Amino acid sequence: MPVPRYKREIPQRYRLEASKCKSCGKVLFPPRLVCPKCGSREFEGVRLSDGGKIVTFTVIRVAPEQFADQTPYVVAVVELGDGVRITAQVVDCRPEEVEIGKPVRLVFRKIQEEGKTGILCYGYKCVLSSLG
Numbered sequence: 001m002p003v004p005r006y007k008r009e010i011p012q013r014y015r016l017e018a019s020k021c022k023s024c025g026k027v028l029f030p031p032r033l034v035c036p037k038c039g040s041r042e043f044e045g046v047r048l049s050d051g052g053k054i055v056t057f058t059v060i061r062v063a064p065e066q067f068a069d070q071t072p073y074v075v076a077v078v079e080l081g082d083g084v085r086i087t088a089q090v091v092d093c094r095p096e097e098v099e100i101g102k103p104v105r106l107v108f109r110k111i112q113e114e115g116k117t118g119i120l121c122y123g124y125k126c127v128l129s130s131l132g
Helices: 003-008 010-015 065-070
Strands: 017-021 043-047 053-059 073-080 087-090 103-114 119-128
Touching: 003 010, 017 065, 073 103, 087 103
Parallel strands: 087 119
Antiparallel strands: 017 043, 053 073, 053 103, 073 087, 103 119
């Protein structure tokens, strides 16, 4: 992920910030300038729930070079408690432990090192949770 884009996304990646439409209440992540539901341009900032459940997932066995040492790993679509869906890596478990409907919790982790200078990029990943 190129550094300028990553820097723009820091509020979402570090603090799970979303925007909530003041007209219809739709929560948007990442934040947008125009609500796709009602067309409003007025939003308030909200923090997303850090818990949710797995909606679907896939096991990555052949990965891009920067993630090759992590294979096999799981990437899942997760529905958070406030209805927002995100895509995130599921960590700290074996791929066979992951199932649709399992509860997860978002955690802050290193995503990758970028470029020759080794810039560290952080963001959210999921861990399996015993809480529903």
